[in-house]
Amino acid sequence: MNIALIGYGKMGHEIEKIAISRGHNIVSIIDVNNPEDFESAAFKSADVAIEFSTPDSAINNYRRSFAANVPVVAGTTGWLDHMDEVKKACAEEGKTFFYASNYSLGVNIFFTLNRYLAKIMNNYPSYDIRMEETHHIHKLDAPSGTAITLAEGIIENVERKENWNLETEEKESDIAIHCIREGEVPGIHEIIYESEVDTISIKHDSKNRKGLALGAVLAAEFTNGKKGFLGMKDMLNF
Known part of the structure; x- marks a missing residue:
C-alpha cells in the first residue's frame, strides 16, 4: 500500500x-x-x-x-x-x-471499560466523578482528545453529568478534567469516582508512542x- x-x-x-x-x-x-x-x-x-x-x-x-x-x-x-x-x-x-x-488498542479497550463502569456508577449518585490527564510539554491542546472522548462516554451513561469542564467543576453536573503538561509523558488518563467513604478509579498509562x-x-x-x-x-x- x-x-x-x-x-x-x-x-x-x-x-x-x-x-x-x-x-x-x-x-x-x-x-x-x-x-x-x-x-x-x-x-x-x-x-x-x-x-x-x-x-x-x-x-x-x-x-x-x-x-x-x-x-x-x-x-x-x-x-x-x-x-x-x-x-x-x-x-x-x-x-x-x-x-x-x-x-492505541489499549486506550480503545479503556474507552469500552470506561463506558461500562459509567453505566454501573449511574446508579450510585454518592460518587462524584473527575478526570486527570498528563501529557508531554509539546502537546498543544488541553484537555486531550482522549480525555474528551472519555468524558463523553461518561456523560452518555451517567444521568447526573451533562458537561465536561477544564480544571473546575462549576456545577454538580460537570466533570472536571485536570490537565498536566510535563516532560515527555506519552499520555496518562485516569477516571476517578469519589464518595465520602472510598475512591474507585481506572487508569491507562501509555509507555511510548x-x-x-x-x-x-x-x-x-x-x-x-x-x-x-x-x-x-x-x-x-x-
Missing part, C-alpha cells in the same frame, strides 16, 4: 518505521516546509494519508487531501469544531476519513478501499 505522511515529528517518524516494517511504501512526506507537495504526483499516488500535525493546520490538511482524492487517517486533536465539514465531505462528496482521538503508531497504520490498512466516515469502532468491532 502507498502511504503519505502529513506531519513528520516524533509520531510521523514512528509511523514511518512501522509502515515500512509491514511492507508499505512511503510515497510522500509533507511537513511545514513543503505544503506545495499536496499538489505533487507522489502525494496523489497515495492510497491513504496518515496525518499527525497541529490543531491549527489539521483542517486545511484534510481539505487539501480531499482535493487530491487521497483518503485520510487523522490523528490530530483540537480541531473538532470543523468535524461537520469533514462529515459532510464524506457523505456528499464520497470522501474517506478515519478519525480517532487515540489509536509505538501503540499509537501501530494503531494508525492498522487504521490505514482498514481504510484502504473504503468510503465514508470511519472510526475505531468500525475497525475493532467492539
